[in-house]
Amino acid sequence: MQKPAYRAPKVLKHQPIRFETSQSWNR
Amino acid sequence: MTSYIHKDKFEVLELDGESVILNSDAFMVTTLNEVGGFCWSLLQEACTIRQIIQTVRTHYAIEDEAIEQDIERFVNHLMDCGLIRHAS
Numbered sequence: 001m002q003k004p005a006y007r008a009p010k011v012l013k014h015q016p017i018r019f020e021t022s023q024s025w026n027r
Numbered sequence: 028m029t030s031y032i033h034k035d036k037f038e039v040l041e042l043d044g045e046s047v048i049l050n051s052d053a054f055m056v057t058t059l060n061e062v063g064g065f066c067w068s069l070l071q072e073a074c075t076i077r078q079i080i081q082t083v084r085t086h087y088a089i090e091d092e093a094i095e096q097d098i099e100r101f102v103n104h105l106m107d108c109g110l111i112r113h114a115s
Contacts, residue, residue, distance in 0.1 A: 017051075
């Protein structure tokens, strides 16, 4: 079986969780 | 030699080869690439940067010297994100 390709390990994104409130849903 | 481990028990999702880590205490979500996800899985148990490098080398069959800097930078980034800590 072929070995997976190596790429430098990276943190792609680090961000706050976005909450959908009833207010934003109702906008 | 310093060893590192997950700071807490986080929810992890695998999406399109990326690992999405949900930190519900800090309300943060962190996405790692495929190799980052592999390193993350190793850090379930305490391990040193040297151990991570060795395991990644074997798993991906690479001899590149640059991998050492890659792993070190990545581990420091995880520390900055508050996802891992020094294992006592």
